[in-house]
Structures are given as C-alpha cells and as structure tokens.
Amino acid sequence: MYHSKITVKLRPSILDPQGKAVEHAIHSLGAAAVHDLRIGKLVEFDIDAATQQEAERITEEACKKLLANPVMEDYAFTVEKRK
C-alpha cells in the first residue's frame, strides 16, 4: 500500500486574502517578522497500488483532474510505501 500527501496552494500570482487576514492576526500577536503568509490545503490518502509508479500516476491524475484547478492553484505531492 502507498500513501500520498498532496499540498494545493494558490499560485504565487493570485492574491490570497485569507492568508493576508491571518498574517495580520499573526502581526497582532507581536510576530512582526512574519510575512508572505499563504494558506493552502493538505489532502492525503492511501492507495492500493502495485508499484510506486502506479501510485504516483493515480495521485498525479487526481491532482490534475480534481484536487487542484491549474488556473489558480499549484500542487505538489509525495508518495510513500506503507506496510
């Protein structure tokens, strides 16, 4: 079995108002050094795939067709073998 961890983030060119609001809140905690805060999503799942390659292919396809919208989002993932 394999385990995929996918992060989906707004592309750098897209304004992230939610991230901005949270950054302001962090500043009011006193952490003025924090900047460029962005909020994304974490998706993880197990895959009953025969090989690492197959697990990666399935993960990639899920990212492309569903988990991320390429107009506004970038994705990255890791696939690890699990017992």
Add this chain to the structure above:
Amino acid sequence: MSLSKIKFGVVVFPGSNCDHDAYHAAKHVMEQDAEFIWHKETDLHGADVIVLPGGFSYGDYLRTGAIARFSPVMQEVVRFANNGGTVIGICNGFQVLLEAGLLPGVMLRNRSLRFVCKFVHLKVENASTRFTSECQKGGVLKIPVAHGDGNYFASDDVVKSLEDNNQVVFRYCEADGNITDEANPNGSLHNIAGIVSAEGNVMGMMPHPERASELELGSADGKKIFESLIHSVVLV
C-alpha cells in the same frame, strides 16, 4: 398548452438552493414548462434550456463547483452543450460551468472576504446573445448577487480573448452605467459579471435573474434574460 411553450430543465445538486426560484420564474412567472432534473439522472427530460442554479453544491467542498462537475447529470449537460444546447449557469451554476470547462476562468474568494448579498447594476455589453436578445446593448439591469466566491479571474490571454470576441455579456456598473471599481462587488477582473462561450450557447452569470423577475421582489429586470431565452428557442 400553447405550442410556443419551451421547457426549462433545472438541475438540482445536493446543496442547490435557488433551484425552486429558477423553477418558479420559468414556470409561474414566464408560464413556460419547467422540470427539475436530479443530479443523478442521465436524461435531460427533453429540455430546451438547461439551468444550473445557485446554491452550495456539495457544500462548496474543495472548490466551488468542483464536485458537482462529476455528477452523472453533468456528463449529459456537457454533451448537450457541445451539441449546441442552451445552458445558463447562475451563481454556483456559473462556478460549475467553469469547473466543467464549459467556460474559461475561475472564481476566487471575494476580495472583501465577505459574502455579498445585495442588488447590483449590470451593464449589458452584448445584447446579441440568446440570453440577452431582449436587452439593450449598453442598457443597465438591476439584479441581486449573493455569493462569497464571485471574484472572476482568468489569465491575461483568456481575458483578452473574451474581450476581443465580445464574450463579456455583463459588467458590474453604477446605476448610470458607469463601470467603476466601487461598483464591483467582488473584485472581478474587468468588472466581469457574466460571460458567454465562444459558440454563444453557454452563459454563466453571478447575479440572480430568477430573484429579480417580479416587481414585488424589487426588480423585474431579470425577466429579460428569461424572455430572451424563450424567444431564441422559439425562433430556432
């Protein structure tokens, strides 16, 4: 039943909440035929016009419209649209059309981060579509918006081609028709409130014409969209 009646098919996703409003506008205000189409169906009931209504299909999980796109009925809607069928997506329905690839672009969170529910004014930029033939080019409609993610975004190339091909149907404007940043309720690029496909048969709009089809509701300007659709289908 008069022969000139057309049939509206209103798709119902789990979480749709303007389906009854659209049905009411089509059936009782416009006195046409209307039927609900449950999202698990794979038959469009012979509808002349498919309406993807507003709401929060699938709780807006993942992204607005992202999951509704995979509903069984959407395969048929895409096929219908690709064969030239008339499809209008309102609010969440517009978001579904974007995710389904029937229209280009995406909806980002409103720049205010707030859900915006109010009357807005729309300038009719293209009155020669089957959705706007009963409007006047340059005319102003008063129709409400109600959304949290209506901030239209697309790449520069896509926006340029929409503009060049006259595919921007509505823009947010002032009551006098001036297109200003203050009149933009959500931060949409170029004040875009509604666009039509290159082939002209699929339109998405964030404002709700079905909520402004009777004067008792504050405006009947939305009726013009329904009248346009009826005339275009009857003429075909």
